[in-house]
Amino acid sequence: MGNIKKMGVVGSGQMGSGIAQLAAVHGLDVWLLDTDPDALSRATKSISNSIHRLISKGHLTKASNNLSLYSFCCFPAVGAEALRRLRCTSNLEDLSAADVVIEAIVESEDVKKKLFNELDLITKRSAILASNTSSISITRIASATTRPSQVIGMHFMNPPPIMKLVEIVRGADTSDETFNVTKALAERFGKTVICSQDYSGFIVNRILMPMINEAFFALYTGVATKEDIDTGMKLGTNHPMGPLELADFIGLDICLSIMRVLHAGLGDGKYAPCPLLIQYVDAGRVGRKRGIGVYNYAKVTEPVKPSSRL
Ligand SMILES: NC(=O)c1ccc[n+]([C@@H]2O[C@H](COP(=O)([O-])OP(=O)(O)OC[C@H]3O[C@@H](n4cnc5c(N)ncnc54)[C@H](O)[C@@H]3O)[C@@H](O)[C@H]2O)c1
Numbered sequence: 001m002g003n004i005k006k007m008g009v010v011g012s013g014q015m016g017s018g019i020a021q022l023a024a025v026h027g028l029d030v031w032l033l034d035t036d037p038d039a040l041s042r043a044t045k046s047i048s049n050s051i052h053r054l055i056s057k058g059h060l061t062k063a064s065n066n067l068s069l070y071s072f073c074c075f076p077a078v079g080a081e082a083l084r085r086l087r088c089t090s091n092l093e094d095l096s097a098a099d100v101v102i103e104a105i106v107e108s109e110d111v112k113k114k115l116f117n118e119l120d121l122i123t124k125r126s127a128i129l130a131s132n133t134s135s136i137s138i139t140r141i142a143s144a145t146t147r148p149s150q151v152i153g154m155h156f157m158n159p160p161p162i163m164k165l166v167e168i169v170r171g172a173d174t175s176d177e178t179f180n181v182t183k184a185l186a187e188r189f190g191k192t193v194i195c196s197q198d199y200s201g202f203i204v205n206r207i208l209m210p211m212i213n214e215a216f217f218a219l220y221t222g223v224a225t226k227e228d229i230d231t232g233m234k235l236g237t238n239h240p241m242g243p244l245e246l247a248d249f250i251g252l253d254i255c256l257s258i259m260r261v262l263h264a265g266l267g268d269g270k271y272a273p274c275p276l277l278i279q280y281v282d283a284g285r286v287g288r289k290r291g292i293g294v295y296n297y298a299k300v301t302e303p304v305k306p307s308s309r310l
Helices: 012-023 038-057 072-085 109-122 136-142 176-188 204-220 228-238 244-251 252-266 275-282
Strands: 006-009 029-033 085-087 098-104 129-131 151-156 165-171 192-196
Touching: 012 029, 012 038, 012 072, 012 151, 012 275, 029 228, 038 072, 038 085, 085 136, 098 176, 109 129, 109 165, 109 204, 129 165, 129 176, 151 176, 165 176, 176 192, 176 244, 204 228, 204 252, 204 275, 228 244, 244 252, 252 275
Parallel strands: 006 029, 006 098, 029 085, 098 129, 129 151, 165 192
Antiparallel strands: 151 165
């Protein structure tokens, strides 16, 4: 189980594409799978652009392959090698030889369980099945498989190639071996690991999402404008992004799904999602990935002056 050479990544959106990039750059052979061919095309383009950007900024180093630091002139070769190791598919069977599969599809328990059931049937018996879920119970996802001891949460932060943290979540039956192999893999990717018990939202989103939800309530009840809410939290509490900007970056659909998991899983009314957050998602205003969320990104790349609130 310990010798990870081949990885499957399911879901080629913001997170899956970043995880696939990270793995390819660190020397793994990667199959990136999505049911939507357009998502795979977008992912290929964004991975290629991201690798070239990292190379040009000098952030991509051969250290990732456990060799000594590359001299600057060698960086392009690292990028080309990584792109060669990455292949895209819509056929689940292509993941059958993977040593580990990381799932990064829609934040829905039913959809994830169906996928894990299929992965359990087609992957080799020793493979680890990891979920990048932001909030959903690993124990329940694992119950859709015949190998719950090899199912684990491997929660990367957005964007995975840049953010330093991986939150590892052990389900009720996750084995020590699965945990140790997963931790070693995250560390091979240069990440710092934290470990959470399997309770809704784990550590990071248990704390972050209620804050984002509260920012929506502040906007909804007219406490302040979105710009003042974000500026207040940036300059007043030293956060690099305001909570509403961050929600747009994460995806309002993802934020709403997480609030619903917290609300259902922890049973406290304080986790009820803000009606304005629900309304934005209903209107398709899910954030940067769709060009509009709390802010409008259609014409400019930075948050713009307000259009009216929905
Ligand atoms: N966005 C974030 O900041 C963030 C951070 C950490 C974790 N996550 C988690 O990562 C997961 C993915 O989030 P995202 O932001 O990348 O979402 P996204 O909407 O950008 O991408 C999801 C992708 O999954 C694909 N997909 C959906 N169902 C599928 C299936 N059954 N099989 C194959 N592909 C399928 C979709 O076509 C889409 O391309 C979620 O569980 C989310 O909670 C998100």
